[in-house]
Amino acid sequence: MHQANSFEPHARVPQNDRPRPLHQETGAASVDGPALRAEAAGELSIEGLPGGDPHGAHDHDGGQVPAQHLDAIWADIQGVLQTFIQREQFDTWFRRAELRGLDAKTATVAVQNGFTRYFIANFYTDVLERAVSEVVGSSREVIFEVDAELTITPRRAMPPTGDGPAPPAHASGAAAVLPPSPETPIDGIRAASTQSRQRGAASPRRTDGPEQPDRPSTGQTHTRASFEMTPAPRRHRGLLSASDVGLNPGYRFDAFVVGPCNRFAHAAAVGVSESPGQQYNPFFMHGNVGLGKTHLMQSLCHALLERNPDVRILYLSCETFVNHFISALENGDLHEFRNKYRNVDVLVVDDIHLLANKERTQEEFFHTFNTLYNAGKQIVLSSDSPPKDIPTLQGRLVSRFKWGLVTEMEPPCYETRMAILKRKSRERGHELPEEVARLLAEHIDTNIRELEGAVTKVLGYAALAQRPVSEELARECLSEVFDARPSAPNMEDVLRVVTQHFSMRLSDIQSRKRTAAIAYARQVGMYLARRVTRLSLEEIGGYFGGRDHSTVLYAIQKITRLSKTDAECLSSVRELQRQLDSPASR
Numbered sequence: 005m006h007q008a009n010s011f012e013p014h015a016r017v018p019q020n021d022r023p024r025p026l027h028q029e030t031g032a033a034s035v036d037g038p039a040l041r042a043e044a045a046g047e048l049s050i051e052g053l054p055g056g057d058p059h060g061a062h063d064h065d066g067g068q069v070p071a072q073h074l075d076a077i078w079a080d081i082q083g084v085l086q087t088f089i090q091r092e093q094f095d096t097w098f099r100r101a102e103l104r105g106l107d108a109k110t111a112t113v114a115v116q117n118g119f120t121r122y123f124i125a126n127f128y129t130d131v132l133e134r135a136v137s138e139v140v141g142s143s144r145e146v147i148f149e150v151d152a153e154l155t156i157t158p159r160r161a162m163p164p165t166g167d168g169p170a171p172p173a174h175a176s177g178a179a180a181v182l183p184p185s186p187e188t189p190i191d192g193i194r195a196a197s198t199q200s201r202q203r204g205a206a207s208p209r210r211t212d213g214p215e216q217p218d219r220p221s222t223g224q225t226h227t228r229a230s231f232e233m234t235p236a237p238r239r240h241r242g243l244l245s246a247s248d249v250g251l252n253p254g255y256r257f258d259a260f261v262v263g264p265c266n267r268f269a270h271a272a273a274v275g276v277s278e279s280p281g282q283q284y285n286p287f288f289m290h291g292n293v294g295l296g297k298t299h300l301m302q303s304l305c306h307a308l309l310e311r312n313p314d315v316r317i318l319y320l321s322c323e324t325f326v327n328h329f330i331s332a333l334e335n336g337d338l339h340e341f342r343n344k345y346r347n348v349d350v351l352v353v354d355d356i357h358l359l360a361n362k363e364r365t366q367e368e369f370f371h372t373f374n375t376l377y378n379a380g381k382q383i384v385l386s387s388d389s390p391p392k393d394i395p396t397l398q399g400r401l402v403s404r405f406k407w408g409l410v411t412e413m414e415p416p417c418y419e420t421r422m423a424i425l426k427r428k429s430r431e432r433g434h435e436l437p438e439e440v441a442r443l444l445a446e447h448i449d450t451n452i453r454e455l456e457g458a459v460t461k462v463l464g465y466a467a468l469a470q471r472p473v474s475e476e477l478a479r480e481c482l483s484e485v486f487d488a489r490p491s492a493p494n495m496e497d498v499l500r501v502v503t504q505h506f507s508m509r510l511s512d513i514q515s516r517k518r519t520a521a522i523a524y525a526r527q528v529g530m531y532l533a534r535r536v537t538r539l540s541l542e543e544i545g546g547y548f549g550g551r552d553h554s555t556v557l558y559a560i561q562k563i564t565r566l567s568k569t570d571a572e573c574l575s576s577v578r579e580l581q582r583q584l585d586s587p588a589s590r
């Protein structure tokens with residue numbers, strides 16, 4: 005059974021591969037590349053920063069950094085900011101901002117409106133100043149100015165809108181050339197949503213819209229309109245251009261290996277593709293990462309488009325929906341936003357669990373859902389957990405998500421793993437020897453993406469080394485899978501030892517409850533999480549019921565203090581730390 009929810013943060017974040025602040029990683033990084041860097045580093049130096057200031061954040065003239073360097077410096081500051089805060093927060097508050105001035109004492113940051121200034125000044129000054137300090141090498145007071153133009157003009161230097169925080173630039177400046185991954189969007193549409201958001205000119209603010217009834221007036225299948233395609237002949241057939249992913253040509257039903265773990269979801273997806281907007285509406289798939297949700301959703305889209313190339317499919321991540329909505333609110337473009345989302349035949353939203361804790365967006369999604377549903381349009385959703393387990397999801401959305409078909413994708417059984425391994429190696433032009441397939445299937449049992457990665461690695465390694473694919477070779481190149489090296493403790497371990505030690509339920513630790521005992525256990529957990537993982541304060545807060553970074557910081561400070569003065573606290577912390585350090589006790 006899928007159990008991810010209990011140990012997952014409210015927003016999914018990578019644990020161990022977070023980019024470090026740029027100066028720590030490389031000592032020099034810039035979107036503008038080595039030329040600017042060399043010029044700046046060569047000419048200028050800054051007090052207290054060994055090796056000089058990579059950006060030339062120091063000038064010859066009155067302490068002001070020359071304007072032509074500000075964009076590169078800001079791009080780096082944005083990169084560091086993205087390692088401190090979650091991407092949605094970054095996108096909301098900092099993506100459009102610009103650095104307008106930098107001298108020995110201050111950094112002047114322009115933002116698009118007074119509300120943003122108020123919000124950043126009140127809630128993000130600390131992180132912003134830390135990021136500035138990390139990049140320029142010493143602290144500056146941040147001063148804000150408002151520039152309404154930023155609402156509509158594109159940023160001069162914009163960090164990439166990828167799947168995660170902007171990766172740090174590497175000192176060498178040489179990017180590794182990798183083959184396109186099967187998950188690489190093929191039509192480059194991903195950036196379009198951001199651009200269109202920036203293009204949107206301010207128009208009169210309209211935050212109200214026609215409300216939809218809370219439930220269809222009678223049974224769903226009778227009252228909804230039947231599924232009729234909106235006649236919209238288009239030059240480019242495929243997903244609507246507001247989609248933020250392209251369809252991977254390999255993600256089709258016939259490339260999907262069916263086993264007991266996914267048989268039901270597969271059958272339902274085929275059913276939806278054959279009669280959209282009917283019995284499986286909405287179609288809600290949930291399961292852990294890498295189990296084939298995206299593959300199935302995209303197969304469904306391919307099949308729909310093959311049947312009718314004019315079908316209007318909007319396919320996007322929940323994050324994009326949230327960002328578009330916030331942007332529409334800011335720009336007073338709600339009307340256009342609603343037009344876009346409510347005039348489709350099929351709405352596919354990946355990672356709908358990201359609606360957690362976003363009240364206004366949930367409200368908007370509720371109305372989008374109702375409009376489409378009542379018009380007989382198909383809604384397809386994927387999530388890491390079932391509707392009822394998505395934290396703070398409004399009851400009316402939970403119930404709507406259950407109206408159609410909710411299905412879980414489970415980890416594949418051994419036979420399915422074997423079949424997938426063989427299929428993936430055949431797709432790459434090789435037959436995996438039986439004993440190698442067995443070895444991989446025995447050791448990689450929870451994530452099909454990892455299974456696929458292992459095939460790629462083994463075949464690639466064999467080709468490079470010009471050796472036959474064998475058990476020995478697989479063990480050699482997948483040492484991380486086979487070596488029984490004790491792994492570093494992760495959040496799951498922290499939560500487990502803390503709940504056991506204090507005899508508490510995980511749900512209590514993650515709840516809003518503030519009784520002294522629960523709050524104390526929670527604080528000890530946050531303290532340990534900071535010591536044994538590389539997660540940011542924000543991320544740690546996510547695992548403790550969505551607490552913010554200042555709550556986590558407070559907890560860490562409190563337990564640090566207490567463990568110096570209170571013997572009981574010290575003994576608890578020591579015992580828990582011992583358990584976390586010893587894999588056998590975890």
Ligand SMILES: Nc1ncnc2c1ncn2[C@@H]1O[C@H](COP(=O)(O)OP(=O)(O)OP(=O)(O)O)[C@@H](O)[C@H]1O
Pocket residue numbers: 186255259260261262266291292293294295296297298299300424452453456
């Ligand atoms: N049953 C399957 N048959 C063949 N390939 C599969 C199957 N399930 C998953 N895969 C492959 O595994 C990889 C990961 O699958 P996918 O991206 O669909 O997972 P996901 O559940 O959407 O994960 P996430 O939640 O991380 O987005 C893809 O390359 C996909 O083609």
